[in-house]
Amino acid sequence: MKTMEAVIGLEVHVQLATRTKIFCSCPNRFGDEPNTNICPTCLGLPGALPVLNRRAVQLAIKAALALEGEIAETMKFDRKNYFYPDLPKGYQISQFDRPLSSGGGITLSNGRRVGLKRIHLEEDAGKLLHTAESLDESRFTRVDLNRAGTPLIEIVTNPDIRTPEEAYEFLKTLKLTLEYCEVSDCNMEEGSLRCDANVSVRPEGSSELGVKIEIKNLNSFKAVQSALRFEIERQKRELRAGRTLVQETRLWDADRKMTRSMRGKEGSEDYRYFPDPDLVSFTVSREVIEEIEREIPELPRLRAARFVEEYGIPETDAGILTSTRALGDFFEEAVRSYPENPKGIANWITAELLREVPAEEMGKREVSPRHLATLVRLIDSRTITGKIAKKIFPEVVREGKDPEKLIEERGLKPISDSAAIEAFCREVIDANPGPVEEYRAGKTATFGWLVGQVMKASKGKADPRSVNEILRRLL
């Protein structure tokens, strides 16, 4: 039998980081008491009308531009009609035949391009809190409409993805790009980024598409990868066994690590799209689009390349430093305040800072890039030793203390007075006649140990280079 390949497409919903909802002025905020951020409009009360949030359009355009999409000349909204208790109006305001953006895409590290079919702007539904697993199994279900009317963009890819790993990388890059643009916080736990996957298999090289299966309930990028792996294997197994697949929606069960058929979904629903008469269509001028384009920061991949080029840091470090926008900003600000040693700064961030502060927390915590730069400068000028620097580092990070002040306060200033260092050296030579003998007999390795003893005696404050010189002379 011919080898089979998978064809994968993704649908990603991203909540936009606006201050207010898309069609009313209720706060767009996660985690509040249920049904507190609501008004006649997002409750779908009789008579209430939607008014489009300008910021939501701007952010959606920004995201589309960052993903290289082409912005539509006319913005038009349509109603997608269906009944569900989380949908207050009985229709969702979305975009049907004229999406906000078409085309664009992301190029993966293996050089393959995942194209985008479209990006459109729409409103989120409310949240249902079932007492059992599903609506129909629940004795009752609570409805929280805080989320109803949150601005969303739906990003639909072409079926260009071939492996679960490519899907994973696509999503990672997408998330990073959107975070960089400050379009969304892309927090999957809070549902601000959600993903459905469509997957089919076919004989390798075939140009026809197999039977498409949609997978829902994918709560993390890892889940997307695992679910796709499982589903591709399942489909191959079915086909090899001579069974035919039916187009359906399957749910990913993260506990049992498998997909299962979703019951009770009615056939192909007819959403009866039509232009929303409550919202007038409008055009976005070239100037406005260009203005938004200028707001887009340097995107991670370009930034990493520039870091390597401009600061001479290793590619891996550049990759880590651009993994969030805040971390890259931190690095550059530190370099600005001490331009002499970008490599040292990069080292301190990747090796030490990220141990104290996870990359996602950067920007939320009060760590000063200036302090980190100072620390590196102090080491370089041999004002302090690396050891002392490491010792005081957690305090610098956690309490935001100026390293220079800290050293002053603690009396950690290194001893560079050669008389004092000589005294420490003599002390160590006198106390360790055995090792001294060994060194003199030609076992040079012992020298390092003796230096260590001197450092210890000085409580780490002696300048290691002076210790080296003086000790060597005395021996």
Add this chain to the structure above:
Amino acid sequence: MARDTAAEPFPFLLREIASGLAQGLFSPKEITAHYRERIDRYDGDLGCFLHVAEVSGDTDTSECAPLHGAPIALKDLLVTSDMPTTCASRILEGYRPPYDATAVKRLREAGACFLGKLNMDEFAMGSSNENSAFHPCRNPWDRDRVPGGSSGGSAAAVAARLVPASLGSDTGGSIRQPASFCGVTGLKPTYGRVSRYGLVAFASSLDQIGPLTIDAADAAFLLEILAGHDPLDSTSASVPVPRFTETLDGEINGTRVGIPKEYFSEGLEEDVRERVEEALRLLEGEGADLVEVSLPHTRYAVPVYYIVAPAEASSNLARFDGVRYGLRKEEETMMESFFSTRGAGFGPEVKRRILLGTYALSSGYYDAYYKTALKVRTLIQRDFLEAFRSVDVIATPTSPTPAFRAGERLDDPIKMYLSDVFTISVNLAGLPAISIPCGFVKRGKALEERKNGDAEEEAMQGGADLPVGLQLIGKPFDEAGILRVADAYQRRTDYHLRVPEAFS
């Protein structure tokens, strides 16, 4: 026979009541009590009100200009924070909205005292007020006849002087047709002139709120309060609002009045045509130029309307699912509960239109119905704009017949729909239009009596005097133009001042 009500203890025109209140000639409490008393006396029989407000008139509104506490009543399609809003539907029985419609808010701030909520066809779907889920409303000129619809209560209440003025809404003629049937003045402003925020939507691209009043000057007076951009309604226009009352000078010399031949054709009853032609001759006599114009796509207006309006309605009414407000029927599953709630909550005409609209929007039919209808709608619009290149206003009959008998058209939806044949095109084109009384025609009395004798002969003798309406259509945002002609006509006639005998 009708008589002039000038001898009443209180003035009956809204602006005169407001000025009387402002001058302290009488108090809000007195005027409110006067109308409350009339409502108590007459409305049991007429059925204009779905809710009569608990108003004392104690709160001093006399400082709030320009209404100073003058009483007004509202079609029950406008949401009110202090009165129930039912849209004459079981599905919203007892529903109390938490907010005021923008139009209601503006009236409140202008010092209006609300007497209550008025009867209508359920969700504004109908032309006779017989589709009210609660009780029908009768025509004050002949209680066996319908007041028209859907703003039947709004028109009948003004005709019987139970209120000096009311608000209605007009999607295909719902202000003008009942105004015509009841012999009052009814204005549908340009689409976008008055905010729709808080008007329960029937067909969003057609709905407009407007006043029903005794005369055109009162309509102008109310429109000044209601009109203007509202940030809560994206379709409300940012167009300056003129001082409509100040443009009424009674002068129509040189005004070009377009007469579209398509509106004087078959279906138009002979004596109705005569009254309208008399009105046109009067205008001509005062110096207006009558110009024949053609609106050739008018014949498609009714079919286009019955695609567009139900399509929008099918979506607008989806929110009535029993989850958040209104009627809820508990069932085994959520979907069954939706079906049950909507099955029990909506009346037959509403269901018919939801079905029509759902069908028209269905995949495979969308292009043939909805999309085609939108194209024809554009042609209808163009007809009007073309005609308005050579005329200032267009005059037509408001409805082809006077008020018809209750029950007469209930089993024949198409015949019912045709009573809006002259008004629907105006909504499709988004234009302003006003219906004013332009005379009376005689029709036979009750059906029972007719059985005993020769209907024709009876119609000639005795029988009821039924009002006829003249419709004046204006250019977009030129309410001033039609109000001016309407006012000039009313300065020279008294049809609008007549009151059905039983209520004088």
